Amino acid sequence: MPEQLPADSVGLVEAERFHYGQPFKLCSGAVLPEFELACETYGQLRADRSNAILICHALSGNHHAAGYHSMADTKPGWWDNMIGPGKPIDTDHFHVVCPNNLGGCEGSSGPTSINPRTGQRYGPDFPLVTVPDWVASQALLADALGITRWAAVIGGSLGGMQALQWAIDLPDRIECAFVIAAAAYLSPQNIAFNEVARQAIRSDPDFHGGRYYEHGTTPKRGLMLARMLGHITYLSDDTLDQRFGRDLSHGHIRFGYDVEFEVESYLRHQGQSFVEHFDANSYLLMTRALDYFDPAAGGSLAQVLEQARARFHVLSFQSDWRFSPHRSHELVDALMEGGRKVSYVEVESTRGHDSFLTPIPQYHRVIRTVLQGIARNRR
Amino acid sequence: MPEQLPADSVGLVEAERFHYGQPFKLCSGAVLPEFELACETYGQLRADRSNAILICHALSGNHHAAGYHSMADTKPGWWDNMIGPGKPIDTDHFHVVCPNNLGGCEGSSGPTSINPRTGQRYGPDFPLVTVPDWVASQALLADALGITRWAAVIGGSLGGMQALQWAIDLPDRIECAFVIAAAAYLSPQNIAFNEVARQAIRSDPDFHGGRYYEHGTTPKRGLMLARMLGHITYLSDDTLDQRFGRDLSHGHIRFGYDVEFEVESYLRHQGQSFVEHFDANSYLLMTRALDYFDPAAGGSLAQVLEQARARFHVLSFQSDWRFSPHRSHELVDALMEGGRKVSYVEVESTRGHDSFLTPIPQYHRVIRTVLQGIARNRR
Numbered sequence: 001m002p003e004q005l006p007a008d009s010v011g012l013v014e015a016e017r018f019h020y021g022q023p024f025k026l027c028s029g030a031v032l033p034e035f036e037l038a039c040e041t042y043g044q045l046r047a048d049r050s051n052a053i054l055i056c057h058a059l060s061g062n063h064h065a066a067g068y069h070s071m072a073d074t075k076p077g078w079w080d081n082m083i084g085p086g087k088p089i090d091t092d093h094f095h096v097v098c099p100n101n102l103g104g105c106e107g108s109s110g111p112t113s114i115n116p117r118t119g120q121r122y123g124p125d126f127p128l129v130t131v132p133d134w135v136a137s138q139a140l141l142a143d144a145l146g147i148t149r150w151a152a153v154i155g156g157s158l159g160g161m162q163a164l165q166w167a168i169d170l171p172d173r174i175e176c177a178f179v180i181a182a183a184a185y186l187s188p189q190n191i192a193f194n195e196v197a198r199q200a201i202r203s204d205p206d207f208h209g210g211r212y213y214e215h216g217t218t219p220k221r222g223l224m225l226a227r228m229l230g231h232i233t234y235l236s237d238d239t240l241d242q243r244f245g246r247d248l249s250h251g252h253i254r255f256g257y258d259v260e261f262e263v264e265s266y267l268r269h270q271g272q273s274f275v276e277h278f279d280a281n282s283y284l285l286m287t288r289a290l291d292y293f294d295p296a297a298g299g300s301l302a303q304v305l306e307q308a309r310a311r312f313h314v315l316s317f318q319s320d321w322r323f324s325p326h327r328s329h330e331l332v333d334a335l336m337e338g339g340r341k342v343s344y345v346e347v348e349s350t351r352g353h354d355s356f357l358t359p360i361p362q363y364h365r366v367i368r369t370v371l372q373g374i375a376r377n378r379r
Numbered sequence: 380m381p382e383q384l385p386a387d388s389v390g391l392v393e394a395e396r397f398h399y400g401q402p403f404k405l406c407s408g409a410v411l412p413e414f415e416l417a418c419e420t421y422g423q424l425r426a427d428r429s430n431a432i433l434i435c436h437a438l439s440g441n442h443h444a445a446g447y448h449s450m451a452d453t454k455p456g457w458w459d460n461m462i463g464p465g466k467p468i469d470t471d472h473f474h475v476v477c478p479n480n481l482g483g484c485e486g487s488s489g490p491t492s493i494n495p496r497t498g499q500r501y502g503p504d505f506p507l508v509t510v511p512d513w514v515a516s517q518a519l520l521a522d523a524l525g526i527t528r529w530a531a532v533i534g535g536s537l538g539g540m541q542a543l544q545w546a547i548d549l550p551d552r553i554e555c556a557f558v559i560a561a562a563a564y565l566s567p568q569n570i571a572f573n574e575v576a577r578q579a580i581r582s583d584p585d586f587h588g589g590r591y592y593e594h595g596t597t598p599k600r601g602l603m604l605a606r607m608l609g610h611i612t613y614l615s616d617d618t619l620d621q622r623f624g625r626d627l628s629h630g631h632i633r634f635g636y637d638v639e640f641e642v643e644s645y646l647r648h649q650g651q652s653f654v655e656h657f658d659a660n661s662y663l664l665m666t667r668a669l670d671y672f673d674p675a676a677g678g679s680l681a682q683v684l685e686q687a688r689a690r691f692h693v694l695s696f697q698s699d700w701r702f703s704p705h706r707s708h709e710l711v712d713a714l715m716e717g718g719r720k721v722s723y724v725e726v727e728s729t730r731g732h733d734s735f736l737t738p739i740p741q742y743h744r745v746i747r748t749v750l751q752g753i754a755r756n757r758r
Contacts, residue, residue: 029634030634036414052621061679087540113392179441186617186625187616187619187620188619188620188622188640189611189616189622190621191615191620191640191642191643192611192642192643192646195640195642195646196604196607196611196646198606198636199603199604199650200604201602202477203603204600205584224578224582225578225579228574228578229575229608232568232571232575235568237566237567237568239568240571241568244567245567246565246570246673248722252672253712255406255407255408255506256507257667258579260670261570261574261670263571264570264571267571284636284687291639291640294625298625310702321700370695
């Protein structure tokens with residue numbers, strides 16, 4: 001608990017709520033009668049509203065990207081090392097907007113919200129949301145904030161996919177897109193991991209077809225398994241090796257199925273703490289949005305990208321095996337073929353997919369340099 | 380169903396049972412009052428008993444490595460492409476012995492067997508078995524067969540670990556060891572995947588602490604998840620890409636959690652068919668044996684290998700990410716440092732860990748060549 005907030009922190013922040021009171025049609029054809037997005041903002045919006053940056057979060061992220069909610073907070077927002085005064089995404093120059101995605105469980109409309117039609121929680125009746133739906137809902141948020149064009153849309157992993165989709169769907173409303181540790185579509189292996197996670201949740205007897213709220217249960221076992229599995233794919237083998245190796249929790253083998261190895265203890269802890277704050281229906285929805293993401297829909301990505309106008313900054317991490325550098329190369333190739341402006345950096349890192357959350361100097365330098373260039377043009 | 384068995388098949392085979400009627404002490408300190416091993420053999424044992432090869436199976440394998448159990452059999456044994464007359468492990472020259480591992484569920488003593496002390500199935504009371512225990516039990520089987528020294532011990536994955544352990548524990552009883560698609564110990568990532576699989580089984584409400592037989596249930600959901608997850612790690616991303624890509628099962632996205640992608644359908648099928656024939660307690664036991672495998676116990680592998688006398692043939696597969704070529708390099712380095720005779724081949728293959736079950740010409744050529752050399756020396 002910081003007695004005083006760090007000088008390079010955005011400080012104490014509070015979530016705002018954006019209410020959209022009209023019907024919102026989704027890619028699936030389903031219509032939400034209305035929706036809300038929880039959102040945090042940091043830094044001053046210029047009078048000409050030209051310095052706004054949209055941060056898109058990943059699978060289990062939320063709108064609390066930076067700063068603290070109270071002086072008693074032990075941890076800042078999830079991208080606090082990136083966002084703040086003097087940080088790579090510099091709130092002295094930029095107005096940063098980070099919404100919780102539609103379908104989430106931390107403030108925005110989602111399965112845990114009350115369905116105005118029934119007065120009950122949506123649960124499994126909350127419609128599936130896609131990456132283009134998120135972009136459309138974020139555009140409505142931008143309208144409400146009076147932001148006609150983002151200086152940048154930035155995201156890692158599923159967040160990077162949103163940045164890419166923004167550039168495709170709303171080319172005039174985005175100056176540059178940072179697509180970090182992402183891919184233009186999920187590989188069958190990615191889908192397979194998601195499928196195991198979903199089966200874990202859906203086969204949990206406490207899931208009750210997604211209506212667990214009404215049964216007073218939560219599919220903790222399934223969600224815990226899903227998170228444990230996901231977590232393995234976020235880390236590199238090297239990271240696990242350096243952090244845990246084959247270290248035993250009790251100094252010697254005990255010949256049983258309770259925790260033997262430190263890595264088991266770590267994974268169980270990750271799973272257990274996740275189920276305390278994340279909703280299983282939201283997890284299902286987010287993984288499906290990942291699976292469905294495919295802006296070229298099996299066709300030519302280069303052709304689809306011809307309609308984009310943004311400058312692209314693609315970043316990958318050497319040890320990321322969930323969305324490996326190879327997947328970024330595919331995107332960069334398509335961007336070049338589509339005649340787009342693109343920079344690409346493969347960042348040296350042993351930390352796996354989670355590298356995108358890590359303050360790696362080379363990585364931060366790239367983000368900082370590009371954004372400083374944009375800030376300079378604003379003066 | 381073959382009307383006539385293929386000419387290069389070992390033909391119709393039948394499992395034999397080896398009964399060991401004395402107490403057998405395990406690494407854990409637990410003592411089995413007696414045990415049985417189910418076993419198949421192919422090819423003639425020479426009068427001097429010098430042409431015997433031991434095949435060690437992997438996690439979910441069994442003693443039915445080659446041939447057919449009946450003319451109605453639709454599938455031969457799991458390594459039928461490798462073992463038979465004229466095949467790389469040539470039964471015209473060698474007598475091949477393949478036992479089901481202790482703790483298994485397909486004929487050898489294991490959790491589904493009756494505990495002679497109680498008259499009930501062992502269930503979770505069947506003690507944990509380690510790779511050295513398997514080697515010791517296989518040595519007792521060899522004694523019973525009058526085989527004092529194996530011409531070769533051959534195995535892939537967990538089977539390769541047994542071949543390695545044989546060379547360390549009983550150096551005078553093994554002429555050469557084939558360690559295929561294996562490693563000298565599991566990495567924390569390997570352990571982590573096993574841990575998720577075990578948690579899936581153990582948290583299934585139908586598991587009942589492993590006493591599901593008495594409850595008339597089986598932890599199908601958990602075992603299915605474990606198998607689905609395992610299966611992903613057996614295949615390369617490339618294999619999944621070539622076989623399924625992002626192919627949809629119904630031609631279009633249906634916005635739901637039922638099967639959308641062909642890869643999901645395939646995985647579910649793999650999981651579902653596995654639970655029909657494999658026991659969950661055995662699965663737990665086998666994964667723990669994998670975790671525990673560490674012949675150097677954190678010390679110097681090279682030093683431990685100094686006591687071995689066998690010639691080593693280490694093989695890895697380029698696209699195997701469960702036990703990658705890198706893991707074989709570690710072993711080869713230690714073997715050379717320990718002054719052992721070793722050949723190493725990294726086989727070109729896009730099929731991932733499961734390559735070791737695949738009739739890849741380069742791979743089969745290596746096995747064939749080495750064994751032909753041994754057969755020649757026998758003449």
